[in-house]
Amino acid sequence: xxxxxxxxxxxxxxxxxTPTEIRHLMRVEYDxxxxxxxxxxxxxxxxxRLEYLHDLYGWESKxxxxxxxxxxxxxxxxxxxxLGCMQDDHIMAVFPHSSEETITSIxxxxxxxxxxxxxxxxxxxxxxxxSIGISTLKQGGKEDFAxxxxxxxxxxxxxSRSGGDRxxxxxxxxxxxxxxxxxxxxxxxxxxxxxxxxxxxxxVDFGDMPETELGRSLRELFNEHAHTHGTPGILGLxxxxxxxxxxxxxxxxxxxxxxxSTERKEQVDQLERRVAKLKELLDTTETELLEVARMKxxxxxxxxxxxxxxxxxxxxxAFGQKKEMLSLIFEANLKLQKxxxx
Amino acid sequence: xxEENKDHGVLYMGIxxxxxxxxxxxxxxxxxxxxxxVGYPKDVxxxxxxxxxxxxxxxxxxxxxxxxxxxxxxxxxxxxxxxGKSGDYEENVRAAQDLIAEAIRLAKPRKDELVYAVIGAPxxxxxxxxxxxxxxxxxxxxSVMLCSEPFAVAYGLDxxxxxxxxxxxxxxxxxxxxxxxxxxxTDQITxxxxxxxxxxxxxxxxxxxxxxxxxTIQMVRGIKERFASVAAEMEKCVVDLPVKGKPTSFDLxxxxxxxxRRMVPPxxxxxxxxxxxxxxxxxxxxxxxxxxxxxxxxxxGLDSAIQEEMHARLGEGTVVRIEEPIYxxxxxxxxIAHDMPTDFWEQLK
Numbered sequence: 263x264x265x266x267x268x269x270x271x272x273x274x275x276x277x278x279x280t281p282t283e284i285r286h287l288m289r290v291e292y293d294x295x296x297x298x299x300x301x302x303x304x305x306x307x308x309x310x311r312l313e314y315l316h317d318l319y320g321w322e323s324k325x326x327x328x329x330x331x332x333x334x335x336x337x338x339x340x341x342x343x344x345l346g347c348m349q350d351d352h353i354m355a356v357f358p359h360s361s362e363e364t365i366t367s368i369x370x371x372x373x374x375x376x377x378x379x380x381x382x383x384x385x386x387x388x389x390x391x392x393s394i395g396i397s398t399l400k401q402g403g404k405e406d407f408a409x410x411x412x413x414x415x416x417x418x419x420x421x422s423r424s425g426g427d428r429x430x431x432x433x434x435x436x437x438x439x440x441x442x443x444x445x446x447x448x449x450x451x452x453x454x455x456x457x458x459x460x461x462x463x464x465x466v467d468f469g470d471m472p473e474t475e476l477g478r479s480l481r482e483l484f485n486e487h488a489h490t491h492g493t494p495g496i497l498g499l500x501x502x503x504x505x506x507x508x509x510x511x512x513x514x515x516x517x518x519x520x521x522x523s524t525e526r527k528e529q530v531d532q533l534e535r536r537v538a539k540l541k542e543l544l545d546t547t548e549t550e551l552l553e554v555a556r557m558k559x560x561x562x563x564x565x566x567x568x569x570x571x572x573x574x575x576x577x578x579x580a581f582g583q584k585k586e587m588l589s590l591i592f593e594a595n596l597k598l599q600k601x602x603x604x
Numbered sequence: 605x606x607e608e609n610k611d612h613g614v615l616y617m618g619i620x621x622x623x624x625x626x627x628x629x630x631x632x633x634x635x636x637x638x639x640x641x642v643g644y645p646k647d648v649x650x651x652x653x654x655x656x657x658x659x660x661x662x663x664x665x666x667x668x669x670x671x672x673x674x675x676x677x678x679x680x681x682x683x684x685x686x687x688g689k690s691g692d693y694e695e696n697v698r699a700a701q702d703l704i705a706e707a708i709r710l711a712k713p714r715k716d717e718l719v720y721a722v723i724g725a726p727x728x729x730x731x732x733x734x735x736x737x738x739x740x741x742x743x744x745x746x747s748v749m750l751c752s753e754p755f756a757v758a759y760g761l762d763x764x765x766x767x768x769x770x771x772x773x774x775x776x777x778x779x780x781x782x783x784x785x786x787x788x789x790t791d792q793i794t795x796x797x798x799x800x801x802x803x804x805x806x807x808x809x810x811x812x813x814x815x816x817x818x819x820t821i822q823m824v825r826g827i828k829e830r831f832a833s834v835a836a837e838m839e840k841c842v843v844d845l846p847v848k849g850k851p852t853s854f855d856l857x858x859x860x861x862x863x864x865r866r867m868v869p870p871x872x873x874x875x876x877x878x879x880x881x882x883x884x885x886x887x888x889x890x891x892x893x894x895x896x897x898x899x900x901x902x903x904x905g906l907d908s909a910i911q912e913e914m915h916a917r918l919g920e921g922t923v924v925r926i927e928e929p930i931y932x933x934x935x936x937x938x939x940i941a942h943d944m945p946t947d948f949w950e951q952l953k
Contacts, residue, residue, distance in 0.1 A: 314633040389613050425712060563714035564632040566615035574943040583764055583784055584943060590786040591940065592948040595749040599952060602735050 277345075278332065278353065284346020288356045291344070292407050295358060295399050303365040304410060306395040306418040307335065307353040307372070310426030315388070315567060323383040324351075327390045334375040338368055352418070362398050362431070369394045369429035377427065386572055391427035391565045393418060398431065425564040446537055450530045476511060480504045615713045617721040617745070618937030620753065621704065621737065623677045624774030624799055624899060628707045629934040631942065636710035637930055639664075642699040643671030660706045665822065674699035678775055701740040708744045719745040720949050722937040724753035726776050726794055747949045751940055753933050754780030755787055757897040760936025761926065766886050767893045768875055770910070770923075771933065772900025774799035777871055781878045781890070793877060797870040799900050802863050803828060809859035817845040817854055827856065834864045835905035864903050872913040879918060892922040897932040901925050 279287060288304060295302035309315075309331055316324040328351060335345060335353065344356040357365060373392065381388040395418025397410055417432040424430070480503060574584055616631040627637040643664035645651035650670035659667060676699040704723075713719050723741060725734055734750050741748040754769035758780070763769075767782040777798045781791040807824050810817060823845070831841040841860050844851040875894070879887050891914065896907050907923040914921025926932045 311633045563717070564634060564712040565714055566613040566631045566717055567633070568614050568616065568631055568942075572614075572942050573945045578943075579762065580764060584759075587759070587764075587786050588940070588944055588948070591749060591751050592944065592952075595952060598734055598738065598750070602738060 277336065279344060279346035281346065281348050284344060284348070284354050284356070287344045287346070288354070288411070289407060291356050291358045292399065292410060300359055301361050302399045303357040303360045303362075304397045304399075304414045305355040305357065305365065305369065306348070306414045307331070307355065308393050308418055308422060309351065310391045310393055310422065310565065311567065312351055312390075315390070318567070319383040319386075319388070323381070323388070326383070327381050327388070330379045330381060331376055331390065331392055334379060335372060338372045338375060354414075365396055365398060366429070366431060369396060369431075373427060373429065385575060386568070388567055389565060390567075393421035393426045394429035395419070395421055396429060396431040427565050443537065446530075446533050449533060453526045453529060456526075477504045477508050480507060613714070613717045615711070615717045615719050616938055616941040617708065617711055617713075617719060618756070618934040618939070618941055619704070619707055619721055619723045619741075620756075620931075620933030620937065621677065621700075621707075621723055621725070622773050622899070622933075623675070623776070625930070626703060626707045627931050627934040628711050629931055629938040630711035630713070631938065632712065634711045635931055635934070636707070638703075638706060638710060640675060640677055640703060641665050641668075642674045642676060642703050643668060644674075646670055646672055658702050660703065676700040676703055697736055697740060700736065701743055704737075704740045705744045718747075720747045720941055720944075721745045722749050722751055722756070722941040722944070724756045724933045724937045725750045726753060726773075726778055747952045749941075749944070749948075749952060751937065752778070752780060752787060752792065754778045754792070754897070755782070756936035756940060757926065757932045758782045758895060758936070760932060760939045761895065763893065763895060766889045767895055768878060768890055769895045769897060770871060770875070770901070772798055772867075772871075772896070772898040772903075772906075774899065777867070777874075777898075777900070779871070779874045779878060781882065783882070783886075790881070791878070793874040795870050795874055797867045799825075799828075802832075802867055802900075805866050806856075806860055806863035809863055810854075810856060813859055814845075814854055816847045817852070818847065819845050828860065828863075831856075831860055832864050832902070833904035834861060834868065834909040838904065864906070865909065867900070868906070868909050868913050871910060872917055875910075875914065875921075876918055888920065891918055891920050894921060894923040896923050896925045897929060899929055901929045 278284075291302055292304075309327055312324060312327070315327060332345070332353065335355065339345065339355060339357070342358065343360075346354045346356075348354050357368070360368075372394065376390060376392045379390065381390055395414045395416065397414035397417060399410060413432050417430040420432070421428050421430040484499070484503070574581060574588065578584065614631075618629045620627045622640055624640060625637050626640050627635070629635045639661040641661055641664040643659040644657070645654055650667075651657070654667060654670065659671060664671060664673065672695070674696060676696045708719065708721070721741060723737060725737055737750060738748055753773075754771040757771055758764060758767055758769050764782055765784045769778070769780040769782065771778040771780070775796070775798055777795040779793040779795070780787050783791070803821055803825050806828055807819070807821060810819065810824070827841065827843055831839060833839065838857060838861060840855065841857045842853055842855050845854050846852070875891075879890055882890055894910070894914070896910065901907070907925045911921050911923045914923070928935065
């Protein structure tokens with residue numbers, strides 16, 4: 263906590279933390295969840311087409327709808343969850359100790375509750391739906407704070423763009439890739455250890471080469487030859503031959519070690535290439551899934567702002583005149599339909 | 605609302621089913637427009653190539669050579685809509701049905717919502733046409749009503765008393781006199797000197813002035829939509845048209861201006877008829893409350909040209925162009941749908 267600025271928690275009129283406060287709380291919860299390895303979730307909520315409702319029915323109706331959604335959110339969440347308001351009338355909620363299942367269940371409930379609220383504006387029955395973007399931090403997740411936040415924002419935007427009245431849970435690819443990287447690092451370490459265990463201790467300084475079996479055999483052969491022939495020059499020749507033979511032996515061994523090392527390096531490189539490819543595949547799959555979800559969103563449609571048939575209001579300008587005109591339109595259509603059915 | 609469907613929302617739609625484009629405004633905030641072209645792949649090969657059973661709007665125009673290509677509305681009404689008159693009837697009805705379904709799909713209705721639509725029909729559409737439009741719409745909506753297009757425009761803007769509405773589409777120019785009640789047949793005039801007429805005139809003038817130029821009606825329409833104006837000082841309309849296969853630049857400013865101006869006299873003549881048969885006490889007020897709507901109203905300087913012609917022929921006149929020519933009809937139809945009482949909708953289900 264010492265690294266964070268001090269914030270005086272003063273909930274807003276709606277009973278929500280301010281944007282600064284909720285971000286601070288989210289940061290604290292995020293760090294705590296990372297430190298102690300428990301799951302947490304960040305949820306961004308927006309009322310669908312709120313600006314449109316604002317334009318149609320004015321500021322008061324917009325506020326009433328927001329209050330209704332906040333009330334529904336309060337009823338759906340626990341006391342230990344934090345709710346805050348963000349810019350653009352978005353609501354942010356932080357859910358510590360909440361698994362993916364818990365969060366999706368909360369989101370489903372919240373969508374249903376919001377859908378069921380019957381808002382009234384000047385006697386009209388309005389319907390408001392919400393879009394929810396969820397970002398979850400898994401146990402032991404390595405995702406950074408910025409990614410955690412932006413994932414929730416992206417998910418919210420995606421839910422809104424897909425027609426609203428839905429939640430979208432997005433999991434950053436960071437953790438998945440991090441897990442793969444860790445596996446690769448462990449595999450590389452294992453290969454290095456294997457290699458080390460299989461290699462003999464080799465000295466490469468030819469000035470101080472240890473005596474080998476080949477060297478001993480050659481020396482014995484030359485000794486026997488010197489005793490037989492008694493030639494003093496044979497001793498010099500012996501040294502030269504032994505040195506050359508041992509050098510050739512060391513070179514051959516070094517080449518073998520190098521070949522084995524290259525082979526292992528290639529294996530590591532190949533694994534790293536596979537990780538890169540998997541990451542690319544993951545990104546592509548994620549994009550495709552978003553596209554599919556977008557298409558699905560189009561099919562599921564965008565909710566009307568009206569729950570029931572509205573009808574002309576008594577206090578409408580030129581009420582009598584319009585009522586008469588609407589009756590005439592209806593009668594003409596009824597006549598048309600009867601003619602058609604006949 | 606009954607108990608079993610009280611959880612359903614009601615999606616209202618206003619549809620302006622036009623010869624050139626179909627616009628939709630819905631109560632979920634969505635407004636869309638699609639060019640009124642429908643195409644079906646000619647054969648299995650083109651179907652495989654296009655990967656679709658039916659294409660709409662610009663996409664259909666782009667691939668029209670591989671398609672059985674339909675513009676289901678002509679002069680503002682369904683082509684050959686009197687059964688038995690033409691072999692094309694079934695195909696045109698099918699194309700119109702698909703076009704209406706596409707317009708409704710563009711408004712993204714939810715499956716669990718009731719869809720109530722008001723469709724703007726040409727002011728003097730024949731009964732067979734109206735039936736055909738209703739047939740086309742009923743497949744995709746829960747309840748549908750038709751209303752006169754110019755009336756929808758005026759209703760949407762709350763101009764209900766002593767107003768003359770000019771709704772210029774591609775197929776027809778609808779003139780409608782509003783005087784506080786539902787306009788009757790005598791309050792409405794439909795002219796054929798609309799967008800397609802301008803295209804035809806423009807084509808003839810180009811052919812006359814530049815006989816070597818090669819062009820199609822689609823190309824002419826594209827040029828018109830880009831440069832159309834009746835103003836004396838207008839943007840130069842210089843375009844490339846092929847001459848024996850070689851793109852060649854032509855200055856079509858004068859032919860285009862002339863073609864566009866040819867639609868003004870019939871409109872003012874029609875307005876004159878509607879004014880002349882109105883209560884003399886209110887004729888002055890009527891002439892000074894003229895609403896210009898529809899895609900054709902986007903021709904630059906048209907409001908001023910009509911106003912000048914009115915001054916010349918009728919002594920006075922004030923023409924106001926609506927803010928959203930493309931969606932004026934659809935917005936008005938949406939407002940009618942919204943204001944319509946519950947039991948009216950229920951009875952037409």
